[in-house]
Amino acid sequence: MKRNPGIIVDFTKGLWQDNPVFRQLLGMCPTLAVTGKALQGLTMGLAVTFVLVSTGIVISLIRKIVPRQVRIATFTVTIATFVTLADRFLAARFPAMSAALGPYVPLIVVNCIILGRQEAFTSKNPLLPSLFDAFGMSVGFTWALVVLGCIRELLAYGSIFGQSVLGTSFEPWVVMALPPGAFITLGLLIGLMNVIQKKKEARGKE
Amino acid sequence: MTAETEELAEQRLLEIRTSPHIRSPLATPQVMRGVLIALIPASAASIYFFRIQALLLILTSVVACMGVEALCQFLLKRPISVGDGSAAVTGLLLALVLPPGLPLYYVALGAAFAIIIGKQIFGGLGYNIFNPALIARAFLMAAFPGRLTTWLEPFTLKVVGSVDAITKATPLALMKFYSEPTPLKNLFFGNVAGSLGETCALALIIGAAFLLIKGYMDWRIPLSYLGIVFILSALIWKFAPGSGSPLFHLLSGGLLLGALFMATDPVTSPVTKTGRWLFGIGAGLLVIIIRNWGGLPEGVMYSILLMNAVTPLINRLTKPKPFGAAK
C-alpha cells in the first residue's frame, strides 16, 4: 500500500507534467500526420495505447531474463509484433479507417514514445508501475491527439467526430486539413501549455 | 513612456563614444508614415479600378490590424504601440495583396492572423521572422485557395458582395495556361485582373520613388531582385518565347509591389549590404523558377517568405569581420 502514491504519479505524469506530445515532443510524426480528423486521432491514440501497454507488460515481465546487450533487440521485436497485430486488426475490421491512417499505423514501430518508455521505465520496474506508466503515457498521447484532431476537424470540415457543428454556411479552412495546419495548431497548443505551466509555477512559488 | 524616452534622447544630442559606431536608424513612426504615404498612389489606383469594394477591403484590413494589435498588446500587458503605424502598414499591405472580390470576413481573419501569428507571437515589431502581411496571405491562400485565386476584371464590380462582377484570370495565368499575352500598356496602368495593389505599376513606381528620395528604402534589394528577374526572364524568353518577355515579367503579378514594399521590410530582410544583394538575387531566382516551372502562375509571395526564412543565415554569413580579428 505504501507504494500507491508512487503508482499514481507514474500514471498522472504522462497526462500533463511529462505529456509525450506537448512536453516531451515525442511521436510528432503521427501527431502531425493523422490529426486531420478527431476520429483518426482517437484511433491512432488507441492503437498506440494497445502497443504501449502490451509491450510494457511483456518487457516488464521478462526484464530480469533479458541480457543487457540484447535489450534493444528485445524491445524492437516486441514492439514490431504488437504494431503488426494492431495494423492487421484495423485493416481487417475497419478497412476505411485503416486506409485513412495509411502507413502511420505501421510507423508506430518507430514512435519514440514506445521505445523510450521501455528503455526509461518498464525495463527497470515491476509490472504494476510499468502498467500505470504505460497507461498514463497512452492517455496523455491520446488526449493530445484528440484535442488536435477536434480543433483541426472543426476548422477544416466544420465538424467534430464527423458531427456537423458549424453548419453548412461555414467555409472550411483547407489549410487545417493539411500539414501546415497541424504545425500551426500544435505550436499554439504547446505555447498555451507553457503559459499555463508558467502560471502554475508562479502560483506555486507565492 | 515612449515620448519621454524620445525627449531624453533628443536632449543628449552631443554624445561621444568609442567605436564601433552604429548610425541610429530612423524612428519607426516616421518611416511607417512614409511607407503609408508611398502606398497612397497604389491604394488610389485600386479604388479607381475596383471601386467601393477596394476601399472597404483596405479599411477593414487596416482597422482590423490596428484593433488586433492593440488588443494583443493589452492582453499580453505590453506597451500599446498602435500609434507607431506598423500595424496600419501591415493592414494596408495585406489589403493590397488580396483579390478584390474577397469577402470582408476573410480579410479580417487574415488581418488577425498577420498580427497574432505573424507578429505578436514572436514578440512584436522587430522580432518577427516573416513579413506579417505576406504570412497572412499565405495562410489565406492555403485556407481558402478557391477564393484567393478568383480575380475580377477591373470596373466590373458594381454592388458589394454581388456575383455580378466578371471573373478573369491574371495576366500571368493567362500567359502560363493559355499562352495569351497581355498588352504592356494595360500592365503599366493597371487595367488588368489581380490583387488590389499589384495591378498598377505606375502607382507603385511613384510610391517607391518617394521612399527612395526620402531615404526610407534601401535600393539594393529592389534592384537586385528586379534585375535578376529581368535578366533571367530575358534569357528564358530567348529560348522559349512563350514564357513572356522580360518587361512582361517585371510589370505583371505582384513583383513590383513585392520587390518595392515587401522585400524591403527592414525587420525581415538582411541588415548587411552584401546580405541585401543576396536576398534580392535569391528572391528573384525563386520567382523565375516558380513562374516558369512551378504549378502556380505567380511566385512573388513564396519567394519573399522563403528568403525571409533564410535571412538570419544570410546575416550571419555576411557579418563583417572586425578589422584585425583572428580567423
Place this chain on the structure above:
Amino acid sequence: MKNNLQMIAVLTLLGVASGGGLVFMARYAEPLIAQHQEESIKEAVRQVLPAFDLAREKIIKADGQKVYAEYDDQGNLVGYAFKAEGPGFQDKIFIMIGLAPDLEHLAGIKIMDPLKETPGLGEKIKSEAWFQEQFRGKDVSRPLKIKPERPADVDAITGATISSQAVTRIINGNIPFIKEAVKRGSGSEAPEQSP
C-alpha cells in the same frame, strides 16, 4: 558463454512467440482484408459498368494485372474494367476504368479509395460528381484532352488542375494496355461461371 546462450535463448523464444502471434493474426485478418479489397473492386466495377452480372465474369490476365471482362445475364459483353493507378498531386490515384465493348469509348470511370489528394482541392476529382461523370461515353480512340488544352474533351476542376490532369493522364496511359490485353486474351474461353 552463459550470457551468450541466454541471449540466444531469449531472442529465440521471443521470436517464436512473436511469430506465433503473427501467424494467428494473419489467419484471422488476411481473408477479411482480401474480402474488403475484392468488395471495393466489385463495387467500383459495378459503378463503371452498371449492367453487368456478377456471375459471368472473365478475368483476363496480362503482365500480372487483371482486366475484368463483364457480361450481363444473357451472356452479352457489357464492357471491360481495369483498375489503373498513377501519380497524382500528393500521392497515387487509383481509377477503375470502364471501357465499352468496342474498346473505343469509355463506359465510365470511378476514382477509388484511398484518395490522398489535397482536401478541398484535388480531392474534388472524387467529391464533385460531375468530374467523373463527364468521362462517360468519351471517345478514347485517341488520347483525351483536358482543359486548358484545346479543343478539350473534358473540363478540369478549378484549383485542382494538376489532379484533374493526372486523372486524364492515367486514363490515356492505360487504355492501350487494356486494348492490348483484351486482344491478346480474347477468344480464348467463354465467360467464367463462378460459383
